[in-house]
Amino acid sequence: MELSALGFDDWHEQRSAAILQPGHSIARVTAVDRGAFLVRNQDAETPAELAGKFRFAVDAAGDLPCVGDWVCVLRHASGGPAMIHSILPRKTFLRRKSPGKTVDFQMIAANIDVAFIVQACGCDFNLARLDRYLVIASEGAIEPWILLTKTDMVSPGELDHTIAQVRRRCAFANLVALSNTTGVGLDKLRALLVPGRTHCLLGSSGVGKTTLINRLIGRDALDTSAVSGTGEGVHTTSRRQLLVLDGGSMLIDTPGMRELGLLGAGDGLDDAFSDIHGHSANCRFADCTHTDEPGCSVRLAVENGTLGEDRFQSYLKLRKETEFHDLSYVDKRKKDRSFGRFIKTAKKSMRKQ
Ligand SMILES: Nc1nc2c(ncn2[C@@H]2O[C@H](COP(=O)(O)OP(=O)(O)O)[C@@H](O)[C@H]2O)c(=O)[nH]1
Numbered sequence: 001m002e003l004s005a006l007g008f009d010d011w012h013e014q015r016s017a018a019i020l021q022p023g024h025s026i027a028r029v030t031a032v033d034r035g036a037f038l039v040r041n042q043d044a045e046t047p048a049e050l051a052g053k054f055r056f057a058v059d060a061a062g063d064l065p066c067v068g069d070w071v072c073v074l075r076h077a078s079g080g081p082a083m084i085h086s087i088l089p090r091k092t093f094l095r096r097k098s099p100g101k102t103v104d105f106q107m108i109a110a111n112i113d114v115a116f117i118v119q120a121c122g123c124d125f126n127l128a129r130l131d132r133y134l135v136i137a138s139e140g141a142i143e144p145w146i147l148l149t150k151t152d153m154v155s156p157g158e159l160d161h162t163i164a165q166v167r168r169r170c171a172f173a174n175l176v177a178l179s180n181t182t183g184v185g186l187d188k189l190r191a192l193l194v195p196g197r198t199h200c201l202l203g204s205s206g207v208g209k210t211t212l213i214n215r216l217i218g219r220d221a222l223d224t225s226a227v228s229g230t231g232e233g234v235h236t237t238s239r240r241q242l243l244v245l246d247g248g249s250m251l252i253d254t255p256g257m258r259e260l261g262l263l264g265a266g267d268g269l270d271d272a273f274s275d276i277h278g279h280s281a282n283c284r285f286a287d288c289t290h291t292d293e294p295g296c297s298v299r300l301a302v303e304n305g306t307l308g309e310d311r312f313q314s315y316l317k318l319r320k321e322t323e324f325h326d327l328s329y330v331d332k333r334k335k336d337r338s339f340g341r342f343i344k345t346a347k348k349s350m351r352k353q
């Protein structure tokens with residue numbers, strides 16, 4: 001299997017030239033479990049560890065390899081784990097604010113082409129959470145698809161109602177509804193999986209992500225929650241997270257994440273809420289916050305019904321959250337080495353506005 005079949009393209013090739021050292025080779029991270037990694041190249045999938053020098057140079061959690069990363073590794077002729085010496089720049093990424101009080105980035109996965117945002121019909125279905133996932137995908141330059149699972153659990157009427165709610169909330173979102181139990185909708189999903197492209201399943205625990213991957217593979221390659229209890233932690237060492245399907249497309253299963261805090265997600269907000277961003281071009285003030293300024297086109301759109309009040313409120317809530325965390329992050333890293341980098345990205349996003 002060529003590296004290109006694993007998703008390595010011109011974009012990565014160009015950026016690898018300056019980074020790749022003599023004797024090193026390129027591989028893709030297929031699984032991460034605390035300090036241990038699996039990496040895959042043309043020949044095989046092997047265990048890997050961070051080289052001491054690399055580990056020492058890392059000063060932020062987001063700089064550590066995550067699933068989907070392209071890394072430069074050194075393999076010893078005598079065997080043993082491959083040593084990871086550096087990470088190639090990420091073309092796309094999924095990241096969140098570290099859970100809890102820490103204000104830092106945590107990478108979920110990298111170099112993803114399509115993110116399937118999975119929600120189950122019925123009790124898991126939640127539009128606010130959907131908005132949050134869409135912002136996270138947009139921020140990382142990843143094409144989002146909404147997957148509604150467990151359609152067998154609701155009546156056709158309820159399913160239509162749920163789909164209509166999604167369409168009203170995010171008119172631009174692509175959607176597939178399916179059932180792992182009956183198999184309805186699986187073919188539609190299969191048709192979306194492109195060889196050489198990396199797809200990622202994102203969603204709460206229990207919505208059917210692992211079951212779906214097993215259905216696509218046709219065997220139980222991954223443990224579902226029914227087997228592992230919570231579906232998190234227990235079997236992670238034996239569980240490969242990036243899988244290559246028979247057709248040549250790649251799928252990443254992520255463990256369910258309870259907290260999906262936003263940090264540095266301003267651009268993602270503008271993209272995921274492009275309708276609101278569009279209206280804001282007509283606000284009287286260029287820096288209008290759409291809260292109490294006169295001549296606000298966004299609030300006008302809410303008043304005349306062009307923009308849903310719930311969508312607008314969701315936007316304000318997520319914006320407040322990322323702005324709040326951005327401020328603490330800047331505070332925390334003022335004396336930090338990597339602070340310069342954050343400023344650079346912040347400036348870039350300001351220019352884009
Ligand atoms: N009725 C129904 N149950 C499903 C479906 N997909 C998954 N399940 C069940 O939901 C539970 C959680 O599934 P799992 O794949 O582990 O969810 P994950 O945490 O998102 O990976 C398991 O008991 C599955 O058998 C579906 O389409 N319909």
Ligand SMILES: [Mg+2]
Pocket residue numbers: 209210211223224225231253254255256
């Ligand atoms: Mg799972």
Ligand SMILES: [Zn+2]
Pocket residue numbers: 280283284288289290291293295296297298299
């Ligand atoms: Zn405004």
